[in-house]
Amino acid sequence: MNDFHFELSRSGVRKLLKSKEMQNGLSSIAFAAQSRLGDGYTASYYTADTRAVAEISADSLSARKENADTNSILKALK
Incomplete structure (x- = not known):
């Protein structure tokens, strides 16, 4: 077996999540x-x-209805 140990650097992950690239x-x-x-x-x-x-976000009434009926925002992200 392989005795591989992996540990994330919390400060590094925090920097990544706030970075300009992200x-x-x-x-x-x-x-x-x-x-x-x-x-x-x-x-x-x-x-x-x-x-x-x-x-x-859906701002107009028709957009909110469309998103509620068809999950249009979720589908647009695919």
Whole structure:
């Protein structure tokens, strides 16, 4: 058997989750999904205390109904 031991550096993971590279990656995914969804949806990103966050939300009533009926936001992320 192999006696391989792996231990994550918590400070390194924390840096990675807050990094500019992570922000750029998440924002590009969110804005690409927003462009596939069309009107009524907005994408935004920010850095929280622990990590970079990107979100897509349905703003208009018709977009909220469409997302509730068909999970359009989830499908646009695939």
